[in-house]
Amino acid sequence: MLKLMRAPSKYVQGKDALLELYDHVKDLGNSFLFICSKSGIKAAQPKIEKSFAGKEAKIQFEVFGGISSTSEIAKMQKIARDNQIEVICAIGGGSAIDTAKAAAFYEKLPVVIIPTVCATDAPCTGLSVIYHDDGTFSHYIFYPKNPDAVIVDSSIIVKAPVRFLVAGMGDALGTYFEARMCLKTNSPSLENGGITKSAMALCELCYETLLEDGYKAMKAAKQGVLTPAVEAIIEANTYLSGVGADNGGLATSHSVYNGFTALEECEGTMHGELVAFGTLAQLILEDAPMEEMEEVIDFCLSVGLPVTLEQIGVTDKTRVLIAAEKACAPGESIHNMLGDVTPDQLYNALLAADAFGMEYLGK
Structure with missing residues (x-):
């Protein structure tokens, strides 16, 4: 068995890191879908909008259903296709992250991870945990690569419970x-x-x-x-x-x-x-x-x-x-x-x- 090592292409962490988000992701595309948890969008949206202000890039925010289930992933895929999205981003915790990873994989798009809590190690991994709609564990999805970028704004993380x-x-x-x-x-x-x-x-x-x-x-x-x-x-x-x-x-x-x-x-x-x-x-x-x-x-x-x-x-x-x-x-x-x-x-x-x-x- 050959030894193997993989990691995200880019990892950025620090106070107010989201204010520099555009500079770190601009080479990935010009239209961005942010798949957000309810709390995540409140914490991150103002900084993201400030980072993208005046830039020639389209951004769209969608709050997901709360569980990284097959039906939720399909819903986000359709939104990405209908709006000609070029980059899918996650804002929130593990379920939002796993949903975004899966939607990006199936749509063959880059994925950017923006955790607003650090309750799991999901941001950097090359897999998603998929659940049934009732919240019970279903299966893993393993991806051919890890996320294209992980942007961790420490000043948001520390304000979470x-x-x-x-x-x-x-x-x-x-x-x-x-x-x-x-x-x-x-x-x-x-x-x-x-x-x-x-x-x-x-x-x-x-x-x-x-x-x-x-x-x-x-x-x-x-x-x-x-x-x-x-x-x-x-x-x-x-x-x-x-x-x-x-x-x-x-x-x-x-x-x-x-x-x-x-x-x-x-x-x-x-x-x-x-x-x-x-x-x-x-x-x-x-x-x-x-x-x-x-x-x-x-x-x-x-x-x-x-x-x-x-x-x-x-x-x-x-x-x-x-x-x-x-x-x-x-x-x-x-x-x-x-x-x-x-x-x-x-x-x-x-x-x-x-x-x-x-x-x-x-x-």
Whole structure:
């Protein structure tokens, strides 16, 4: 298996970065469709309009339905065709981003990603997570290239509710441990290639940045202020995790997320929160050293990530087996684990993770 490394063609991050958006995307085309979340359009539209003011370029904003489903993607494709759009852009969180990526792919257009929260590493990855209209996980779409540009306005990110930033840390938390397992089992990355030293270096740096700056960033973000620690965590959540996961691969953490989407009681739990709890389960499956377990749990507690089933919305432990079975479905990344994992084994690991978390919380 040949080693492979991919990343966005351009990554820009900083205070008021959207005021320079036109300069970074003008070579991609002259007509832009912005697929927006409701909150994203409020945060970003004024800066984007100011950036494009006086330029010979057409811009159009469309608020999408909230879920990156097949029907929503088709709707945005039609809007792009009807308006002769040359570039599709995403404004918002993971679902808006995944919708825009898919619409751009099917219409054979460049895609620009403008996250207004950093709750997941979706901006930089070469894939989309597609859901059914009811919000349950459906499938992944893997693309031949990563986004053409990712523009991250830190001053917008830091004004979002702090839970988004923390959830992004949860998503990023799985990056190193999942890639480490894929390397150990010689499993392919999400780009279906071997894992490079460069990819593993990004994954390790992602984890180190979380430990170094996560708590400091969370405290600053609660005040809505931009500090070097916040900038570091935005980069870790967005670039280091995104490019790291893309080129390092997935294992248990993300399968656990996919599994728990089957439970109604987890509908209010964010992607990264479930990934964080899935990372604890993966460490148990690996029989990781106690020092490593403690380090991860301490980090989760310091920033407010869940460490128990109750914190992710599950109070009836018999329901966990449903999630475990879905997480172990054919094609799931949990099968990249050494020796593979059965639903019963994952069920036991999830209960063990819950027990560890309960102990740390003093329950």
